[in-house]
Amino acid sequence: MVAKMKLLITGGAGFIGSNFARLVIGGSLSGFSSVTILDKLTYAGTMSNLESLPDDSFNFIHGDICDEILVTRLINKHDVIINFAAESHVDRSIKNAKDFVLTNVVGTQTLLDAFKSKANGIFLQVSTDEVYGSISKGSWVESEPLLPNSPYAASKASGDLIARSYNRTYGLDIRVTRSSNNYGTHQFPEKLIPLFITNLMQGLKVPIYGDGKNVRDWLHVEDHCRGIYAVLTGGEAGEIYNIGGGTELTNLDLTRYIVNSMGRDFSDIEFVADRLGHDLRYAIDWSKIRTNLGYAPKIDFNAGLDATIQWYKENESWWFPLKN
Numbered sequence: 001m002v003a004k005m006k007l008l009i010t011g012g013a014g015f016i017g018s019n020f021a022r023l024v025i026g027g028s029l030s031g032f033s034s035v036t037i038l039d040k041l042t043y044a045g046t047m048s049n050l051e052s053l054p055d056d057s058f059n060f061i062h063g064d065i066c067d068e069i070l071v072t073r074l075i076n077k078h079d080v081i082i083n084f085a086a087e088s089h090v091d092r093s094i095k096n097a098k099d100f101v102l103t104n105v106v107g108t109q110t111l112l113d114a115f116k117s118k119a120n121g122i123f124l125q126v127s128t129d130e131v132y133g134s135i136s137k138g139s140w141v142e143s144e145p146l147l148p149n150s151p152y153a154a155s156k157a158s159g160d161l162i163a164r165s166y167n168r169t170y171g172l173d174i175r176v177t178r179s180s181n182n183y184g185t186h187q188f189p190e191k192l193i194p195l196f197i198t199n200l201m202q203g204l205k206v207p208i209y210g211d212g213k214n215v216r217d218w219l220h221v222e223d224h225c226r227g228i229y230a231v232l233t234g235g236e237a238g239e240i241y242n243i244g245g246g247t248e249l250t251n252l253d254l255t256r257y258i259v260n261s262m263g264r265d266f267s268d269i270e271f272v273a274d275r276l277g278h279d280l281r282y283a284i285d286w287s288k289i290r291t292n293l294g295y296a297p298k299i300d301f302n303a304g305l306d307a308t309i310q311w312y313k314e315n316e317s318w319w320f321p322l323k324n
C-alpha cells in the first residue's frame with residue numbers, strides 16, 4: 001500500500017523520473033500524500049522537464065545522492081524512495097566510467113545506508129535489463145546471474161546487487177526493477193530515438209552503429225512507470241521484477257520506421273563504426289510481474305512512437321538548448 005505515503009523521487013528531473021512525477025501529480029498513479037524530487041541537475045537533468053507541473057505540487061531539492069547528510073535527512077522524512085538517479089548513457093561510460101561508479105554504485109549505497117538508519121518504508125531501485133548482458137535466443141528471468149558488458153551496465157548491476165544485499169542482510173523492504181529500453185517524451189537528445197528524430201528535424205543524417213542488427217525491446221516510458229507502481233503497490237520486499245513487454249526491433253528496423261514516419265528515406269541513414277563491446281540483443285522474460293502483479297503494457301508501439309515523434313516536433317524549444 002502507498003496510500004498517504006510521502007514519496008521521494010531521486011533523479012526526478014531526468015527522463016523517466018520526470019515522467020513518473022507527472023503521472024503521480026496528474027493523478028494516474030495515486031495514493032501519495034506528497035512528492036519530493038532530489039536531483040543533481042547533471043547535463044541530463046533539467047528543470048524544464050518539470051515545468052508543466054504546478055509549483056506547489058512537489059518539493060524540489062537540488063543535490064547529490066552521494067551527499068550522506070542530505071540524503072539521510074530526506075529519507076527520514078519520506079516513506080517511499082524510488083532511485084532513478086543515475087549516469088545513464090552507455091557511450092559516455094565507455095569514454096569515462098568514473099561518474100558512473102560514483103553515482104550508480106556509491107550514490108546507491110549512500111541512499112541505502114540512509115534507508116537502513118530509518119529502518120522502515122519502501123526503497124525501490126530502478127535497474128535495467130542491460131545488467132544481464134547479451135542473449136542470442138530466448139529471454140532472461142530474474143534469477144539469471146548478471147553478466148553486464150558496458151561500464152554503464154556494470155555500474156547498474158553493482159547498484160542493483162548492493163540494493164538486494166541490504167534486503168538480505170538487514171531485512172529492509174527493498175525492491176528492484178529491471179526494465180527494457182524506454183522511449184517517450186522528455187528523453188535527452190543523445191539517446192537513440194530522440195537523437196534520430198531531432199537529427200532528421202535538423203536535416204542531419206542518423207548514425208547507426210555497425211550493421212544495425214542489434215536488437216532491443218522498446219517500452220513506452222509510461223508503461224515502465226506503471227510497472228514500477230505495480231511493484232510498489234503489490235510487489236514484495238527483496239524481490240526483483242523484470243519490466244518488459246515492449247516491441248523487439250533491430251536498430252535498423254527502428255530507424256527505418258522513424259525515417260519513414262518523418263517523410264525521409266534510406267539515404268538519411270549512415271552506418272558508423274560500432275560501439276565498443278556492443279551487446280547484440282537484450283531480452284527479458286517479464287512473466288513474473290505479469291502473473292503476480294497483473295502488469296501489462298498499455299501503449300501500442302507504433303502509436304507511442306508516432307506520438308513521441310510529434311512531441312519532439314512540437315517541443316523544439318525543449319530539446320534544442322539541450323542538444324547544443
Ligand code: NAD
Pocket residue numbers: 010011012013014015016017038039040041042043044045046063064065066083084085086087088089103107126127128129156178179180181182183188
Ligand atoms: P536520465 O539520464 O534521463 O536521468 C537521470 C537523472 O539523474 C538526471 O536528472 C540527473 O540529473 C540525475 N542524477 C545523475 N546523477 C545524480 C546524482 N549523483 N545525484 C542526484 N541526481 C543525479 O536517465 P533515465 O533514462 O531517466 O533513467 C532513469 C533510471 O532508469 C536510471 O537509473 C537508468 O539506469 C534506469 N533505466 C533507464 C532505461 C532507459 O531506457 N532510459 C531503461 C531501464 C532502466
